[in-house]
Amino acid sequence: MSDAKLRLIARAARDIAPGMTVNLGIGLPTQVVNHLGPDFPVCLHTENGMTGIGPTLPFDAADRNLIDAGGAYVSPIPGSAYFDSATSFAMVRSGRLDLTMLGAFEVAENGDLANWKIPGKFSPGAGGGMELAQKARRVVVLTTHTDRAGNPKLLTRCTLPLTAAGCVDRIFTDMAVIDVTPAGFALRELARSVTVAQVKKATGAALHLPEGDIPTF
Amino acid sequence: MSDAKLRLIARAARDIAPGMTVNLGIGLPTQVVNHLGPDFPVCLHTENGMTGIGPTLPFDAADRNLIDAGGAYVSPIPGSAYFDSATSFAMVRSGRLDLTMLGAFEVAENGDLANWKIPGKFSPGAGGGMELAQKARRVVVLTTHTDRAGNPKLLTRCTLPLTAAGCVDRIFTDMAVIDVTPAGFALRELARSVTVAQVKKATGAALHLPEGDIPTF
Amino acid sequence: MKLPDKTTTMESAIAAIPDGATVMLGGFGVPGTPFLMIRELVRQNKRDLTIIKNDANETGMGVDHLLVAGCVRRLITTHLGLNANAIRMMNAGEIEVEFCAQGMLAERIRAGGAGLKAIVTDIGIDTEMGAGKPRVEVNGETAMIETALRADVAVLHAAQADPFGNLCYAATARNFSPLMAMAAKTVIVETEKLVALGALAPDHVHTPGPFVDHVVHIPELSEEYAVVRR
Amino acid sequence: MKLPDKTTTMESAIAAIPDGATVMLGGFGVPGTPFLMIRELVRQNKRDLTIIKNDANETGMGVDHLLVAGCVRRLITTHLGLNANAIRMMNAGEIEVEFCAQGMLAERIRAGGAGLKAIVTDIGIDTEMGAGKPRVEVNGETAMIETALRADVAVLHAAQADPFGNLCYAATARNFSPLMAMAAKTVIVETEKLVALGALAPDHVHTPGPFVDHVVHIPELSEEYAVVRR
Numbered sequence: 001m002s003d004a005k006l007r008l009i010a011r012a013a014r015d016i017a018p019g020m021t022v023n024l025g026i027g028l029p030t031q032v033v034n035h036l037g038p039d040f041p042v043c044l045h046t047e048n049g050m051t052g053i054g055p056t057l058p059f060d061a062a063d064r065n066l067i068d069a070g071g072a073y074v075s076p077i078p079g080s081a082y083f084d085s086a087t088s089f090a091m092v093r094s095g096r097l098d099l100t101m102l103g104a105f106e107v108a109e110n111g112d113l114a115n116w117k118i119p120g121k122f123s124p125g126a127g128g129g130m131e132l133a134q135k136a137r138r139v140v141v142l143t144t145h146t147d148r149a150g151n152p153k154l155l156t157r158c159t160l161p162l163t164a165a166g167c168v169d170r171i172f173t174d175m176a177v178i179d180v181t182p183a184g185f186a187l188r189e190l191a192r193s194v195t196v197a198q199v200k201k202a203t204g205a206a207l208h209l210p211e212g213d214i215p216t217f
Numbered sequence: 218m219s220d221a222k223l224r225l226i227a228r229a230a231r232d233i234a235p236g237m238t239v240n241l242g243i244g245l246p247t248q249v250v251n252h253l254g255p256d257f258p259v260c261l262h263t264e265n266g267m268t269g270i271g272p273t274l275p276f277d278a279a280d281r282n283l284i285d286a287g288g289a290y291v292s293p294i295p296g297s298a299y300f301d302s303a304t305s306f307a308m309v310r311s312g313r314l315d316l317t318m319l320g321a322f323e324v325a326e327n328g329d330l331a332n333w334k335i336p337g338k339f340s341p342g343a344g345g346g347m348e349l350a351q352k353a354r355r356v357v358v359l360t361t362h363t364d365r366a367g368n369p370k371l372l373t374r375c376t377l378p379l380t381a382a383g384c385v386d387r388i389f390t391d392m393a394v395i396d397v398t399p400a401g402f403a404l405r406e407l408a409r410s411v412t413v414a415q416v417k418k419a420t421g422a423a424l425h426l427p428e429g430d431i432p433t434f
Numbered sequence: 435m436k437l438p439d440k441t442t443t444m445e446s447a448i449a450a451i452p453d454g455a456t457v458m459l460g461g462f463g464v465p466g467t468p469f470l471m472i473r474e475l476v477r478q479n480k481r482d483l484t485i486i487k488n489d490a491n492e493t494g495m496g497v498d499h500l501l502v503a504g505c506v507r508r509l510i511t512t513h514l515g516l517n518a519n520a521i522r523m524m525n526a527g528e529i530e531v532e533f534c535a536q537g538m539l540a541e542r543i544r545a546g547g548a549g550l551k552a553i554v555t556d557i558g559i560d561t562e563m564g565a566g567k568p569r570v571e572v573n574g575e576t577a578m579i580e581t582a583l584r585a586d587v588a589v590l591h592a593a594q595a596d597p598f599g600n601l602c603y604a605a606t607a608r609n610f611s612p613l614m615a616m617a618a619k620t621v622i623v624e625t626e627k628l629v630a631l632g633a634l635a636p637d638h639v640h641t642p643g644p645f646v647d648h649v650v651h652i653p654e655l656s657e658e659y660a661v662v663r664r
Numbered sequence: 665m666k667l668p669d670k671t672t673t674m675e676s677a678i679a680a681i682p683d684g685a686t687v688m689l690g691g692f693g694v695p696g697t698p699f700l701m702i703r704e705l706v707r708q709n710k711r712d713l714t715i716i717k718n719d720a721n722e723t724g725m726g727v728d729h730l731l732v733a734g735c736v737r738r739l740i741t742t743h744l745g746l747n748a749n750a751i752r753m754m755n756a757g758e759i760e761v762e763f764c765a766q767g768m769l770a771e772r773i774r775a776g777g778a779g780l781k782a783i784v785t786d787i788g789i790d791t792e793m794g795a796g797k798p799r800v801e802v803n804g805e806t807a808m809i810e811t812a813l814r815a816d817v818a819v820l821h822a823a824q825a826d827p828f829g830n831l832c833y834a835a836t837a838r839n840f841s842p843l844m845a846m847a848a849k850t851v852i853v854e855t856e857k858l859v860a861l862g863a864l865a866p867d868h869v870h871t872p873g874p875f876v877d878h879v880v881h882i883p884e885l886s887e888e889y890a891v892v893r894r
Contacts, residue, residue, distance in 0.1 A: 019438045021644040033435075041438040043598070043644055047766060048692040048836050051642050052437055052598075062891040065695045065823070065835040071746070073891065078632030079437040079598040081639035082835050084842045084870075085692070085718070086548065086774045089767025090616050093549020093787070096644045124745035128766035130788050135549060165790035236668045238874040250665075258668040260828070260874055264536060265462040265606050268872050269667055269828075279661040282465045282593070282605040288516070290661065295862030296667040296828045298869035299605050301612045301640075302462070302488070303544045303778065306537025307846050310557070310779025313874045341515035345536035347558050352779060382560035541778060548771060551802040554782035554809065570800060572781040572811060579784065581802055604867065637834065638868050 001031075004174035004191055005144070010035050011189070011217040012101060012142050012172040020098040021045055021091075023132055026070040028142040029101035045097060047128040049088045052080030069128060089128065093135045100136035102129065104143045104171075106158045109184040109205040111168040113141065114160035126163065133164035145173035145202045152204035154178065154185060175199050177217065183208055189215045218248075221391035221408055222361070227252050228406070228434040229318060229359050229389040237315040238262055238308075240349055243287040245359040246318035262314060264345040266305045269297030286345060306345065310352045317353035319346065321360045321388075323375045326401035326422040328385045330358065331377035343380065350381035362390035362419045369421030371395065371402060392416050394434065400425055406432045437598040437631055440649045447622045447648040448474045451587050455480070458543065458618055459487040459497065460590040460611035463516070466603065467496045468591040468624050469658040471650075475589075476503045484508040486543070486585060488536065488610055490520040495658055501529065510583070512536040535563060538580055540613055545582035547616020547645075552581045588618035592641075595625035596632075599646025600639045608640060615641040622648045626655065667828040667861060670879045677852045677878040678704045681817050685710070688773065688818040688848055689717040689727065690841035693746070696833065697726045698821040698854050699888040701880075705819075706733045714738040716773070716815060718766065718840055720750040725888055731759065740813070742766040765793060768810055770843055775812035777846025777875075782811045818848035822871075825855035826862075829876025830869045838870060845871040852878045856885065 009028060013035030016022055021043045024030050033053075036042055044053040046068040053068060054075035062073035091097060106114040113133050116126040133139055146152055154171065170188075171178045176199045177189035186208040187199060196214070200207050226245060230252030233239055238260045241247050250270075253259055261270035263285040270285060271292035279290035308314060323331040330350050333343040350356055363369055371388065387405075388395045393416045394406035403425040404416060413431070417424050448471065451457065457475075461467030475483075476499050483506050490497040490511060498519055500506050508530040514520045524531045534542065535557050545553050556577045558564040567578040590611045593604035601623060603611055615621050628651040678701065681687065687705075691697030705713075706729050713736050720727040720741060728747055730736050738760040744750045754761045764772065765787050775783050786807045788794040797808040820841045823834035831853060833841055845851050858881040 036435050038435065040435055042435050043437050044435065045644065046836075048695075049839050050636075050836055051644050052636070054435070059891060059893050063835060064889060064891045065837040067693055067695055067836055069692075071693050071892075071894075076636050076835075077435065077437070078630070079596055079600060079634075079643060080636040081600050081634075081642035082636045082838055083639070083642055085766070085770035085839045086843050087616075087642070089770055090544075090548035091642070091644055092767060093785075094547050094616055095549070124751060125741060125743040125761075125763040126765055126793065127743035127745070130765040130791065130793065131767040134787060162791045164788075253665050255665065257665055259665050260667050261665065262874065263606075265465075266609050267606055267866075268874050269866070271665070276661060276663050280605060281659060281661045282607040284463055284465055284606055286462075288463050288662075288664075293605075293866050294665065294667070295860070296826055296830060296864075296873060297866040298830050298864075298872035299608055299866045300869070300872055302536070302540035302609045303613050304846075304872070306540055307774075307778035308872070308874055309537060310555075311777050311846055312779070341521060342511060342513040342533040343535055343563065344513040344515070347535040347561065347563065348537040351557060379561045381558075541780070545783070550771070550783050550785050551805065551807040552784035552800075553775070553780050554784065555780050568800075570782075570798075570809065572809065575781065577781040579800065579802065602867065637832065637870075640867075 007191060007217060008142060008172045008174050011177065012140065015140065016042055016099065021096060023047065023097055023100040025100065025102040027103040029103065030070060032101060045091065047088050049083050049085055050080060052077050089131055092131045095137060097136040099138045100132045101140050101142055102133060104141045104153060106153055106155055106160050107141055107168050107171055108155050108158045111166040111180040112158045113163045113168050114158040115163050117161045129163050133167045138169050139167045140170040140172060141168055142172045145175040152202055155204040175202060187214065189217050192216050224408060224434060225359060225389045225391050228394065229357065232357065233259055233316065238313060240314055240317040240353065242317065242319040244320040246320065247287060249318060262308065264305050266300050266302055267297060269294050306348055309348045312354060314353040316355045317349045318357050318359055319350060321358045321370060322377050323370055323372055324358055324385050324388055325372050325375045328383040328397040329375045330380045330385050331375040332380050334378045346380050350384045355386050356384045357387040357389060358385055359389045362392040369419055372421040392419060404431065406434050409433050437643065439597040440599050440647060441597050442648045442650060444471065444474050444650045447650055448478055451480060453481040455586040456484040458585040458588040458614040459485060460614055462488045462606065462609040464662060465607035466591055466609050466611055467491060468589050469496055469656055470652050471589045471624050472496055472499060476500060476505060480505050482507045486510045486583060488512050490514050490517040492516045493519045510534065512539050540610060542580055542583040543610065543617045544613040546584035547613055550582050552579045555580055583617060585618040586620065588614040588621045590615060590623045592623050592625040594627045594629055594634060595623055595649050596629050596634055597649060598631060598643035599623065599649050600634050600643045601641035601646065602634055602638060603640050612641050615645045621646045624650045624652045626652060667873065669827040670829050670877060671827050672878045672880060674701065674704050674880045677880055678708055681710060683711040685816040686714040688815040688844040689715060690820040690844055692718045692836065692839040694892060695837035696821050696839050696841055697721060698819050699726055699886055700882050701819045701854050702726050702729060706730060706735060710735050712737045716740045716813060718742050720744050720747040722746045723749045740764065742769050770840060772810055772813040773840065773843045773847045776814035777843055780812050782809045785810055813847060815848040816850065818844040818851045820845060820853045822853050822855040824857045824859055824864060825853055825879050826859050826864055827879060828861060828873035829853065829879050830864050830873045831871035831876065832864055832868060833870050842871050845875045851876045854880045854882045856882060
């Protein structure tokens with residue numbers, strides 16, 4: 001993984017407040033767990049029916065009955081609980097999930113998120129992503145700032161089918177930390193050695209700049 | 218309890234088929250349990266969250282956490298299970314209750330049942346009775362044939378607020394066993410030393426008689 | 435990572451409940467009723483509460499103390515048969531009472547806890563309980579919309595809890611509690627036994643900790659929890 | 665009274681499933697998938713099935729055997745990401761696929777199991793998943809009616825069962841199984857461990873016996889149940 005990606009993951013981890021219940025989506029978000037210390041008070045949730053997710057286990061130590069929603073073999077910690085899929089999503093929809101971190105194909109300046117379908121190319125189904133995006137109290141996206149072809153993923157409007165409308169609060173990319181505000185995208189922080197001009201060029205929508213210095217991560 | 222009541226309870230018990238899941242309502246139905254042998258395969262359900270109800274316990278042996286819906290202290294048997302109220306009524310509404318035995322204020326010849334409310338006199342709420350009456354696969358009523366003033370409880374139409382419409386399949390009284398049929402009340406059996414004329418007189422609706430001999434119980 | 439500690443005192447947990455709050459109370463008869471928490475609600479002299487509970491306990495017990503102390507404006511319940519005082523207050527207009535079919539109360543609370551807006555059912559459709567409820571057609575059948583119920587606070591009793599709020603209930607003391615734990619903004623639990631994190635097997639937890647906000651250990655039970663001599 | 669015995673053989677339990685049946689299958693990935701029962705469905709050459717399952721397992725495993733053998737007409741699911749064969753068959757029109765949001769699939773099955781007609785929700789309301797679904801107003805908010813799902817048969821895997829059909833699941837193998845156990849006319853369970861009546865603590869039962877029709881003991885697991893090396 002690139003150094004910029006590692007730093008975006010570490011930076012995202014710092015947004016997890018003590019006491020939160022958090023769901024980490026597949027991809028970059030999953031890596032955030034490596035930045036949570038052993039004494040940090042947090043509860044990780046996986047939608048296939050577990051709270052209190054512990055470290056991922058290697059093949060030889062894995063329990064065949066214990067995976068996360070991404071299929072990784074995980075372990076319990078003291079205070080873990082298992083439950084059925086209805087209870088798991090009840091937790092999400094009734095507002096008990098303080099934060100979810102998700103990947104994205106596209107994020108729009110109004111907070112719309114598209115991360116489940118590319119018509120004609122990628123249509124495996126939405127899994128639990130719609131409920132996580134629509135109902136977690138806070139939704140943040142971890143993504144590269146542009147796709148592999150260099151096209152911006154932060155846009156004025158999403159072109160792909162939505163996962164949920166107006167759901168995204170903040171975006172962590174390999175270039176910047178950007179908030180979704182009523183006025184649109186607002187730059188909060190810059191990745192080390194990235195310039196405002198570079199972020200503007202890589203963003204497919206207007207970017208509001210803060211007054212004064214911009215912190216780096 | 219009168220001998221006639223005891224015999225109606227014993228007769229009702231014979232309608233429980235091996236393998237059934239059964240809910241016995243408060244009052245006369247509760248007594249049916251005394252007529253089920255120790256090896257008889259049946260599962261008793263109580264709507265406050267238990268299947269596999271065992272014998273009622275005296276004060277000194279009671280578990281403060283284990284009651285039936287009528288408030289009696291009951292005991293578990295091998296294979297009992299406890300569950301929450303939503304699961305308990307899911308069992309009722311999804312058709313897993315083969316039979317419920319209920320008390321009645323009034324039963325109409327179209328199967329309507331009134332057993333929860335006497336406006337102005339008795340309005341404590343319906344409890345779980347509506348779901349039991351509406352959704353058990355088979356609903357039978359255990360009741361005296363007339364009220365204390367001698368008025369018929371089996372009527373052409375109910376005068377009291379309904380518990381459920383068209384739900385009753387069979388009625389066991391201290392005088393007779395009567396089925397609710399598309400044609401109305403049909404006499405099936407007579408209590409010992411009771412005559413057809415007596416039953417007709419005590420019934421507030423037409424009573425269809427069978428061909429041939431009428432069995433007694 | 436370790437799981438957060440939510441233990442607190444009864445006094446401070448109950449103190450955060452404002453007058454006028456909607457409060458769900460676990461329990462079906464004695465089992466599961468949080469008697470000590472109810473006493474604390476009375477002691478703190480809460481006013482104008484809407485109480486959601488299966489029943490109003492018996493005269494002189496549990497919910498009845500709230501009624502007698504004038505804490506309750508409105509009661510959403512299924513059956514008041516064992517509390518003549520509650521029925522008298524209802525008939526005298528001293529409290530408002532909304533009756534639900536028991537399984538509908540359970541399901542409406544669960545719907546609130548599951549983040550649903552409503553459920554569609556035919557329970558009570560031919561009775562006065564169904565009168566006035568909005569109708570919809572589903573697959574050619576007529577049914578009614580029953581709205582989800584949520585509360586500001588749920589006050590529950592558990593047999594065992596760990597500091598994160600994982601709960602285990604005993605026998606028929608479970609009843610409405612797991613549903614209410616899902617359906618309230620703030621969930622306060624009194625527990626007979628406070629066990630260490632990890633002492634409850636993850637497969638045996640009835641209410642997962644994330645639903646719970648405050649855990650209060652009650653080292654001793656009052657006589658209200660005991661077997662009732664009839 | 666004693667509780668009825670529901671033990672039977674896999675062959676006879678599966679033989680009662682007719683062609684054209686709607687079959688719910690427990691499992692989220694490997695955990696909870698009834699692999700041996702699925703093999704028996706294939707062996708008995710069932711046709712024209714509608715399968716309801718969270719996912720289609722991976723290529724060469726579980727549901728994929730049903731797809732390859734041509735047993736499936738329609739699949740109601742949430743995600744096929746690990747089964748390229750299922751996606752190919754969907755794109756080629758060889759199977760019909762209905763996608764649900766995962767929590768909605770769970771909740772629609774539970775609604776079927778709870779004897780509800782439908783649930784009212786806003787999940788997916790601004791997406792193509794919500795397009796065409798009937799809308800209703802509840803407390804001034806617009807939401808959608810999602811119909812309850814039921815099946816002819818549910819085929820489930822339990823870690824432990826007693827002869828009456830009380831079930832305990834292990835860890836995340838629980839997932840959809842307790843919901844499906846409520847939502848099918850006939851519920852068939854394969855269990856790793858068949859224990860005596862009374863061996864499961866009543867407080868620890870995940871699915872109460874009355875929901876279950878047939879219990880099949882599988883003394884040995886196939887390699888499909890094992891940890892997958894990635």
